[in-house]
Amino acid sequence: HMEVSSPGLDRVLKKERDFIRFLGYGVKVNTAKGFAGPRKLNGVLVAYQPDSISIKVEEEIIEIPREQISMVRLRPEE
Template sequence: MSKIVKRVEELVKPILEKYGFDLVDIEFKKEGKSYFLRVYIDKPGGITIDDCQLVSEELSNKLDIVDPIPFSYYLEVSSPGVDRPLVNEKDFIRNKGRLVDVFLKQPFMKTTKLTGELVEKREDSLIIMVDGESVSIPVENIKKVKLAIKF
């Protein structure tokens, strides 16, 4: 985790705790000529635009004071969206029983993407149900896990 992302996490966590929001992810990246600091937040029932604005204003004030980024950037605070990635333990617990897409680094069961019902996230593996069968995927082979979108 970059120093900037780690510092932003330290600054935003007390704000989120105050409102009962969860931190989903923080990204700091250059796109074209501009830098973007993106903070993704969530809460049971979902995040509203007003929630994002509240966190954005408070975080912006803290960032102005601490000034951990020595150049200009755009701050964006938003919901992770419907196909949000599952990142931390809370994400996996909250979404147990939901359909997930698991993207793999190396082929597993002859594929690099599995879709199934989230059963459990263990320290060394992720358990999902695929076509009624329990599948254990080694954590070191997982690139990303996202909620699946059903059409």
């Protein structure tokens, strides 16, 4: 039995090259308990720095420190 899935669909972004490759893509971000904002964010990855990422949620740009991110996944395109 072999499961077939689309590579990249719901991919977890971990490495610097992943974040750079998927700039401009839709992402789902789960933040850690210490983050002052929402625990779950859906937006577009607009910037990557070694210590943080920035996502655009509606018309707002939110910068999230890397240590306050528990997971970032690509959002499947609808």
